[in-house]
Amino acid sequence: MITYGRKRWILDIQSFVDKYYVERRNTNSTKWDLLEERFGDPDLLPIWVADMEFKAPEGVIDALTERVQHGAYGYSFIPDSYYETYSSWMEKHFGYKVEKEWCRPATGVVSALYWFMNCYTEEGDAVIITPPVYYPFFNVIKELDRKLVTADMTDNDGRFELDFDLFEQQIEENDVKLFILCSPHNPAGRVWTEDELEQMLSICEKHDVLVIADEIHQDFAYGEHKHVPAPVVAGGKYTDRIVLVNAASKSFNLPGLLHANIVIENDDLRQQFDNYAGQHIQSEKNILGHIATEAAYETGEAWLDGLRSVILSNYDYIKKQFAEHIPEAKVSKLEGTYLPLINLRGFLDPEDTKAFVQEKCKLAVDYGEWFGEDYEGYIRLNLATHPKFVKEAVNRMVEEYKKLK
Numbered sequence: 001m002i003t004y005g006r007k008r009w010i011l012d013i014q015s016f017v018d019k020y021y022v023e024r025r026n027t028n029s030t031k032w033d034l035l036e037e038r039f040g041d042p043d044l045l046p047i048w049v050a051d052m053e054f055k056a057p058e059g060v061i062d063a064l065t066e067r068v069q070h071g072a073y074g075y076s077f078i079p080d081s082y083y084e085t086y087s088s089w090m091e092k093h094f095g096y097k098v099e100k101e102w103c104r105p106a107t108g109v110v111s112a113l114y115w116f117m118n119c120y121t122e123e124g125d126a127v128i129i130t131p132p133v134y135y136p137f138f139n140v141i142k143e144l145d146r147k148l149v150t151a152d153m154t155d156n157d158g159r160f161e162l163d164f165d166l167f168e169q170q171i172e173e174n175d176v177k178l179f180i181l182c183s184p185h186n187p188a189g190r191v192w193t194e195d196e197l198e199q200m201l202s203i204c205e206k207h208d209v210l211v212i213a214d215e216i217h218q219d220f221a222y223g224e225h226k227h228v229p230a231p232v233v234a235g236g237k238y239t240d241r242i243v244l245v246n247a248a249s250k251s252f253n254l255p256g257l258l259h260a261n262i263v264i265e266n267d268d269l270r271q272q273f274d275n276y277a278g279q280h281i282q283s284e285k286n287i288l289g290h291i292a293t294e295a296a297y298e299t300g301e302a303w304l305d306g307l308r309s310v311i312l313s314n315y316d317y318i319k320k321q322f323a324e325h326i327p328e329a330k331v332s333k334l335e336g337t338y339l340p341l342i343n344l345r346g347f348l349d350p351e352d353t354k355a356f357v358q359e360k361c362k363l364a365v366d367y368g369e370w371f372g373e374d375y376e377g378y379i380r381l382n383l384a385t386h387p388k389f390v391k392e393a394v395n396r397m398v399e400e401y402k403k404l405k
């Protein structure tokens with residue numbers, strides 16, 4: 001039975017890859033076509049930036065094709081069917097029934113983070129994040145002249161954990177006004193338990209800290225790990241201090257279509273956002289963005305299951321290969337996301353990471369220090385890709401590692 005199950009699984013993965021893999025070179029792809037500009041070498045194998053080498057679900061392509069074929073791309077509004085579909089997805093998968101009135105569209109999660117920072121904080125206000133964490137969190141704080149406060153997570157043998165005492169101490173000592181929660185956490189690969197979320201949120205409540213919850217990775221939580229949206233933690237106890245942003249973009253490979261969902265339940269926070277938006281955000285809707293998002297939530301579930309199997313199989317592969325051939329490297333646990341960190345410090349001087357990865361292995365990866373100053377010597381790999389690229393990347397590392405020995 002087990003063998004049959006595994007065989008089926010492998011066949012499913014193969015059929016997903018055969019059906020959806022697409023060559024992205026020469027398509028103005030940041031990941032594939034900007035290697036020279038970003039890494040100084042056009043010939044690297046790119047397994048960085050979080051998008052995929054897979055076509056979106058057929059339902060998305062069909063919906064987009066129909067609209068593109070229509071030919072007129074005038075101003076559009078987001079129909080009720082969009083909110084019904086989005087709310088059903090949220091309720092079915094995460095037990096969160098989102099009301100249309102709470103929602104505002106955004107042209108991307110990172111854009112929304114800049115809006116929130118301007119809307120809810122003042123220059124000089126302290127904002128806390130939990131490195132290693134998605135680098136635009138640092139940028140938004142620094143570029144908007146807020147004070148960066150960090151509570152670094154602890155790497156416990158490949159599982160990153162938050163030190164809640166440190167988190168609270170940093171909030172207290174720095175008079176923190178806002179916390180950017182990354183849930184699930186990129187690149188730590190953590191799916192926060194409800195208990196952990198409640199600990200963070202109760203500390204925020206105690207010190208009157210507003211919480212921006214970036215939940216763009218919500219659809220990637222594996223096995224027993226379940227994503228809990230911040231507004232439903234403890235039966236919704238902390239909802240009034242939460243501004244949520246999520247999107248279908250990471251889940252269904254749509255980030256170039258610039259569409260995300262803001263959800264603000266609290267009337268005052270929503271009013272504050274609307275006032276800010278009235279003065280600063282006068283953009284219309286991206287018609288293709290909301291059409292693709294609605295179609296993804298409506299039709300993409302089986303596709304997403306297939307994708308998650310590919311990711312898990314790629315993760316299995318790297319875990320095994322590193323354990324067997326580079327035991328001094330430590331692959332972090334992947335409870336969620338598709339972006340595990342790998343700690344290479346066991347065999348490399350952190351300062352030599354780039355030379356090893358780029359000059360020897362000819363790979364383009366995200367470097368640990370992009371996610372926080374103490375993470376040089378870590379790299380982040382993107383596993384939402386064709387297994388052949390993951391194999392090639394790992395093989396190159398194994399070969400170069402052998403030469404070091």
Ligand SMILES: Cc1ncc(COP(=O)(O)O)c(C=O)c1O
Pocket residue numbers: 050107108109110111134182186214216217247249250255259260
């Ligand atoms: C935590 C997190 N937030 C936001 C984004 C990007 O969102 P967007 O493309 O909608 O700006 C990413 C992309 O990897 C991410 O990992």
